[in-house]
Amino acid sequence: MRPRAGPPATWRLTTWPARHGQVVGGRTAGTNIRVSRSRARFFARRDGTSAVAADSRMRAAERLEHAHALDGAASTLTGLLRRVLPSGGWADVLHGVPFGQPVHPALTGLPLGFWTSATVLDFVPGSERGARALIAFGLASTVPTAAAGWADWSALHREQQRVGLVHAASGACASTLFAASLLARGTGRNAAGRVLSIGGLAAAAAGGYLGRHLAYSLGAGTSHAEPVTHLAPLGWHDLCAAAGLPDGRAVRRQLGYLALVLIREGAEVSALADQCAHLGGPLHQGRLDAGPGGSCIVCPWHGSTFRVADGAVVHGPATARQPAFEVRVSDSGMVQVRPRKPRQGHAERSRQ
Numbered sequence: 001m002r003p004r005a006g007p008p009a010t011w012r013l014t015t016w017p018a019r020h021g022q023v024v025g026g027r028t029a030g031t032n033i034r035v036s037r038s039r040a041r042f043f044a045r046r047d048g049t050s051a052v053a054a055d056s057r058m059r060a061a062e063r064l065e066h067a068h069a070l071d072g073a074a075s076t077l078t079g080l081l082r083r084v085l086p087s088g089g090w091a092d093v094l095h096g097v098p099f100g101q102p103v104h105p106a107l108t109g110l111p112l113g114f115w116t117s118a119t120v121l122d123f124v125p126g127s128e129r130g131a132r133a134l135i136a137f138g139l140a141s142t143v144p145t146a147a148a149g150w151a152d153w154s155a156l157h158r159e160q161q162r163v164g165l166v167h168a169a170s171g172a173c174a175s176t177l178f179a180a181s182l183l184a185r186g187t188g189r190n191a192a193g194r195v196l197s198i199g200g201l202a203a204a205a206a207g208g209y210l211g212r213h214l215a216y217s218l219g220a221g222t223s224h225a226e227p228v229t230h231l232a233p234l235g236w237h238d239l240c241a242a243a244g245l246p247d248g249r250a251v252r253r254q255l256g257y258l259a260l261v262l263i264r265e266g267a268e269v270s271a272l273a274d275q276c277a278h279l280g281g282p283l284h285q286g287r288l289d290a291g292p293g294g295s296c297i298v299c300p301w302h303g304s305t306f307r308v309a310d311g312a313v314v315h316g317p318a319t320a321r322q323p324a325f326e327v328r329v330s331d332s333g334m335v336q337v338r339p340r341k342p343r344q345g346h347a348e349r350s351r352q
């Protein structure tokens with residue numbers, strides 16, 4: 001492609017790395033030529049990619065991560081939610097602790113499913129009543145969905161919260177448009193109702209994109225400790241001298257490049273991954289607490305509480321079990337660990 005001498009003033013510009021012939025959106029060092037965005041899209045499609053569109057969506061989401069203007073609202077809402085939903089009880093249910101995974105992503109399928117079905121029915125003659133019922137069910141299902149979402153949002157990092165606020169605003173916009181659609185259909189303005197539904201679905205899709213950015217790019221909702229037992233080599237490993245462990249206090253020890261938190265209570269030693277499953281907080285800086293089934297460790301960042309014997313979640317926001325290790329003390333007084341097998345309980349551990 002030949003570089004242009006100068007694009008028309010009305011063109012919106014993007015960059016094109018000339019040597020590689022691939023649109024990457026203007027951050028690449030080296031020789032770039034300037035082409036119109038529409039032309040870049042044309043060549044991206046010709047190459048069988050949609051790199052420009054994907055890159056611009058991703059950059060828009062990344063810009064939100066640094067939107068400091070949202071911080072005031074985020075702090076006020078966080079304070080409010082933490083007062084309304086203290087740790088335990090309903091907060092645990094909304095996080096998904098009893099289910100072992102976050103409930104908000106699962107619940108989002110309800111309004112999206114109802115509303116998508118209603119919009120499809122709009123193209124089927126004689127389905128007006130069905131479409132109205134589906135919109136109403138979708139609106140009703142936003143109540144638990146939003147409640148679970150706000151509970152999770154209140155225990156996120158600030159960058160995640162900024163994206164989460166716009167994600168929530170998109171959801172609110174979608175709900176408003178579908179409520180208006182239902183109202184319009186109720187007063188006989190079906191055509192207006194259909195248009196409002198399509199607008200609502202577009203807003204829900206934008207919110208869904210940000211939700212996936214939160215979950216997959218920013219790691220909200222995934223376990224941040226999962227790789228530990230996966231990476232830990234098989235077999236028993238010497239860790240440290242048992243005599244060097246303080247009684248009743250959590251300490252951090254390294255197993256190669258993996259960080260573990262060790263808790264000694266009398267002759268009993270427990271070991272968990274040190275990186276909290278919720279968002280990676282340092283568990284060795286947390287406090288020990290009595291809990292159901294034995295001692296627990298409370299994460300210093302957002303208060304997730306794990307049973308030290310097996311890493312079970314006692315309180316959220318974490319929903320994934322904290323990876324636990326079997327521990328034994330050798331005749332020479334050396335603490336040895338190996339990854340705990342699934343479902344290996346405290347009783348079995350004590351027999352060893």
Ligand code: FES
Pocket residue numbers: 155276277278279280281299300301302303304316317318
């Ligand atoms: S990092 Fe959030 S509770 Fe541990």
